[in-house]
Amino acid sequence: MASQSATDAHTQAVAALKAQEAALRYDHAALSNMSSDEERANTIFTRLRDAEVTSQWAKDGDLTNFAGMDFYGARKNGLGSPSEVWNAVRRMPKGALLHCHFDGTVDTKFLLEHAKKTKKMAMKADVRLSTADALWKATVEFLVLPEGAERSTKSIYTEEYVPGEWVSFEEARESFPYPHPYEMDGTDAEHHMPNFVSTSAPNGRLNGDKAPSNVAQDKGQAFDAYAHALMTLTPHQALPAITNSKQAWAKFQSTFGVIAGLIGYEPTLKAYTKELLRSHARDGISYTETRINFLTDFMVRADGTPNLDHSEWVRIFIEAVNEVKADFTDGSFVDAKIIYTTVRFIDNEKLRWYLEDCIMLKKLYPEWIVGFDLVGHEDPLLPLKVYIPELLRFQQRCKEEGLSIPFVFHAGETLEDGADADLNLYDAILLDTKRIGHGVSLARHPLLTDMVKEKDICIEICPISNQILGYTASICSHPSLLALLNRNVPVALSSDDPSIFENFGLSYDFYQLIISSQSTSLMSLATLARRSIRYTLVDDKTKEIMFADWDRRWNEFIAWFLKEYGHVLKQ
Numbered sequence: 390m391a392s393q394s395a396t397d398a399h400t401q402a403v404a405a406l407k408a409q410e411a412a413l414r415y416d417h418a419a420l421s422n423m424s425s426d427e428e429r430a431n432t433i434f435t436r437l438r439d440a441e442v443t444s445q446w447a448k449d450g451d452l453t454n455f456a457g458m459d460f461y462g463a464r465k466n467g468l469g470s471p472s473e474v475w476n477a478v479r480r481m482p483k484g485a486l487l488h489c490h491f492d493g494t495v496d497t498k499f500l501l502e503h504a505k506k507t508k509k510m511a512m513k514a515d516v517r518l519s520t521a522d523a524l525w526k527a528t529v530e531f532l533v534l535p536e537g538a539e540r541s542t543k544s545i546y547t548e549e550y551v552p553g554e555w556v557s558f559e560e561a562r563e564s565f566p567y568p569h570p571y572e573m574d575g576t577d578a579e580h581h582m583p584n585f586v587s588t589s590a591p592n593g594r595l596n597g598d599k600a601p602s603n604v605a606q607d608k609g610q611a612f613d614a615y616a617h618a619l620m621t622l623t624p625h626q627a628l629p630a631i632t633n634s635k636q637a638w639a640k641f642q643s644t645f646g647v648i649a650g651l652i653g654y655e656p657t658l659k660a661y662t663k664e665l666l667r668s669h670a671r672d673g674i675s676y677t678e679t680r681i682n683f684l685t686d687f688m689v690r691a692d693g694t695p696n697l698d699h700s701e702w703v704r705i706f707i708e709a710v711n712e713v714k715a716d717f718t719d720g721s722f723v724d725a726k727i728i729y730t731t732v733r734f735i736d737n738e739k740l741r742w743y744l745e746d747c748i749m750l751k752k753l754y755p756e757w758i759v760g761f762d763l764v765g766h767e768d769p770l771l772p773l774k775v776y777i778p779e780l781l782r783f784q785q786r787c788k789e790e791g792l793s794i795p796f797v798f799h800a801g802e803t804l805e806d807g808a809d810a811d812l813n814l815y816d817a818i819l820l821d822t823k824r825i826g827h828g829v830s831l832a833r834h835p836l837l838t839d840m841v842k843e844k845d846i847c848i849e850i851c852p853i854s855n856q857i858l859g860y861t862a863s864i865c866s867h868p869s870l871l872a873l874l875n876r877n878v879p880v881a882l883s884s885d886d887p888s889i890f891e892n893f894g895l896s897y898d899f900y901q902l903i904i905s906s907q908s909t910s911l912m913s914l915a916t917l918a919r920r921s922i923r924y925t926l927v928d929d930k931t932k933e934i935m936f937a938d939w940d941r942r943w944n945e946f947i948a949w950f951l952k953e954y955g956h957v958l959k960q
């Protein structure tokens with residue numbers, strides 16, 4: 390047996406090594422400079438977290454659940470219901486959300502509520518919805534039609550319906566002939582609290598409107614559950630389980646087609662933008678840089694005419710943001726900006742058109758367009774290398790015009806090693822990308838990882854999205870998240886498409902990290918939240934305002950937390 394002194398020396402060496410590693414971490418500075426209140430809060434939070442891991446995520450004998458498990462499993466196991474850690478995470482100020490796709494952000498139930506109030510809303514399917522089976526195989530679309538436009542009077546649920554013809558949304562909704570489609574294991578789709586504050590009666594009618602009969606109401610609710618299932622990835626009894634990334638992407642892509650017609654209507658677009666800011670504010674997010682997909686040319690005007698162009702989308706976005714800002718009279722910071730995106734299946738000629746369109750919008754609204762990105766499924770779609778000539782030309786054009794439109798590229802959202810999607814990281818970095826969307830494969834590249842750190846490029850990691858779309862089994866095995874964080878490579882946690890995954894806001898992604906990692910503490914989350922502000926694409930003066938606002942809200946949060954949980958230290 391070794392002597393006591395040899396054992397002691399080993400223990401000391403381990404402690405020294407641990408301290409050395411801790412000093413490399415992103416949260417080191419915050420942990421070294423805590424106020425006494427922060428120190429107390431941090432200790433309490435860790436205790437609450439450890440207790441919650443045991444009580445909620447490591448139940449004796451239950452081999453199916455664990456801390457940081459897959460998102461939908463975790464939801465079934467109570468993630469999102471009140472708990473000490475959840476309540477605190479939900480309440481803490483989270484700074485900026487740097488990666489979310491505009492049309493995948495606000496609760497789809499909000500869109501349905503608006504559709505119900507839109508008389509001209511129509512629906513079509515590519516097959517007759519005359520069997521329950523057809524319901525789930527069909528490609529369904531919605532659209533607001535112009536006044537007097539032809540609509541079929543045949544029921545979409547009968548043999549008489551001609552596939553592809555538009556029918557009334559209201560009629561289709563209120564005559565839905567199938568039983569209520571339930572989520573997962575019989576969980577009622579309606580029981581999840583919608584992530585917005587409803588302004589109308591539960592059936593979507595404004596107060597004072599004639600209430601439909603109970604039967605119509607039941608049918609309407611069953612229809613809503615169906616439409617909700619078409620717009621989300623939430624597992625559903627009627628649908629086969631998704632078992633790989635390809636299947637997940639197929640279902641994921643289909644949701645955008647369903648959402649497009651509901652969102653692409655002037656009044657809804659404006660209400661949606663306002664709700665985006667408000668729902669984020671409720672989750673402690675004060676600023677969002679949202680990626681708007683400009684692939685299609687037009688949305689529908691309030692009067693039903695389908696010619697609302699890109700400059701008007703931006704105008705409506707700005708009006709909505711300004712109205713919400715004016716509503717926040719308590720002085721807290723609320724804002725949002727646009728990253729212009731198009732999809733990476735276009736050819737170079739079309740890309741030039743979009744880049745010029747982006748320049749045009751930037752000139753019209755210089756403060757509002759803050760970056761450019763190419764989106765879509767990286768594995769099968771075109772790599773950045775195909776677009777280099779146009780992307781370099783764009784940089785030159787911006788220089789000539791005196792415009793700053795940095796790239797903020799998606800890159801490395803893949804498990805492939807050395808394939809095009811992985812190699813996108815090289816192109817993105819050399820094209821001076823300001824941030825990288827996802828970077829799932831980045832940590833495998835030692836030189837690129839160093840370069841990203843050196844160039845201060847922030848990686849927008851979306852843990853829940855990455856898990857649902859098949860890039861990791863759970864947050865615990867994420868290919869880059871902890872690897873990058875622990876090397877102090879800048880990372881901003883992001884939600885990606887929260888309305889489709891239903892990981893609204895940032896609380897779910899923050900919770901999954903804190904619950905799954907014992908080296909993560911309250912001060913780590915604070916570091917992530919505060920640091921997200923640094924990587925926004927606004928000017929330094931605005932950043933200073935955001936930092937000051939965050940600091941104030943953080944102090945308020947700590948005071949609340951100690952009042953609520955201060956007793957834990959005395960136990």
Ligand SMILES: O=c1[nH]cnc2c1ncn2[C@@H]1O[C@H](CO)[C@@H](O)[C@H]1O
Nearest residue numbers: 490492645682732764765766885886
């Ligand atoms: O995680 C993602 N990676 C790449 N593209 C995405 C992701 N999430 C959404 N989109 C893309 O954004 C567009 C809608 O705005 C869709 O084309 C969708 O493919």
